Amino acid sequence: MDSKTFKTEVVPMSGKLLRFAVRFLRDDEQARDVVQEVFMKLWSRRKDLAGVDNMEAYAMRMTRNLCVDEIQKHRTIPMExxxxxxxxxxxxxxxxxxxxxxxxxxxxxxxxxxxxxxxxxxxxxxxxxxxxxxxxxxxxxxxxxxxxxxxxxxxxxxxxxxxxxxxxxxxxxxxxxxxxx
Missing domain, CATH: 1.10.10.10 (Winged helix-like DNA-binding domain superfamily/Winged helix DNA-binding domain)
Structure with a gap:
């Protein structure tokens, strides 16, 4: 996947991914960070994305997983x-x-x-x-x-x-x- 295809197929999902992340995290800033991380991961894996049948479902799943990770990260209590x-x-x-x-x-x-x-x-x-x-x-x-x-x-x-x-x-x-x- 080249940058032009990435911009036309992946970037337009940003609004949907952001709303999904906000619903999970209930924090706009955290949700933006998660979506940004999703885009970075998708871009770094762009050569492997040709085998993905449904890019939107793949991105949504990745967003969900990162939201869950973020929630768990904030649930941990420091030792002190x-x-x-x-x-x-x-x-x-x-x-x-x-x-x-x-x-x-x-x-x-x-x-x-x-x-x-x-x-x-x-x-x-x-x-x-x-x-x-x-x-x-x-x-x-x-x-x-x-x-x-x-x-x-x-x-x-x-x-x-x-x-x-x-x-x-x-x-x-x-x-x-x-x-x-």
């Missing part, structure tokens, strides 16, 4: 942005987890505060202050078996109430004694 984005996501997850832990701790404290006095004292000394069972028995003037029984009952009530409140999403349903709040 990717690291910053991942760090931000990690910080957000940590903040969410911390907020959830605080909510859970607040709920547990609220439930513990509703326990009968002896159970409340036993669970506080064991699970919050980390006393040994025999130390708790001595402090509260109780038998070791009574400490274990009260601790077991208190933990069960706290666990059951937390499950109930978390499942129902209603923190003011009923207190541990069964009274409506």
């Amino acid at each position: 942005q990717l690291k910053a984005r991942n760090e931000w996501i990690s910080n957000m997850k940590q903040a969410d987890e911390l907020a959830e832990q605080k909510d859970t701790a607040r709920l547990a404290k609220e439930i513990i505060d509703m326990l009968p006095e002896q159970q409340r004292a036993v669970i506080h000394l064991r699970d919050i202050e980390h006393y040994e069972l025999n130390e708790i028995a001595r402090v509260l003037d109780m038998q070791n078996s009574a400490v274990r029984a009260n601790l077991s009952r208190a933990r069960k009530k706290v666990r059951d109430e937390m499950i109930k409140r978390m499942n129902y999403g209603n923190p003011k349903s009923r207190n541990i004694t069964g009274k409506v709040l």
Whole structure:
């Protein structure tokens, strides 16, 4: 293909190729660059174009492929942005987890505060202050078996109430004694 044939057969498709590229890229300047690149590739392959049956379809396909390449090129995230984005996501997850832990701790404290006095004292000394069972028995003037029984009952009530409140999403349903709040 010589320059005269190129000007008469290929260049007149520029408007159609440009509209097609704009529809893909939604950016006039990028579309012009793609069409320019299509013309440069067609010109560099002009000797092989004699075997092309439908020049317009060939040029449209080339335009489409270059548009897709352009879109993919701009979708890639530079490594610095990717690291910053991942760090931000990690910080957000940590903040969410911390907020959830605080909510859970607040709920547990609220439930513990509703326990009968002896159970409340036993669970506080064991699970919050980390006393040994025999130390708790001595402090509260109780038998070791009574400490274990009260601790077991208190933990069960706290666990059951937390499950109930978390499942129902209603923190003011009923207190541990069964009274409506």
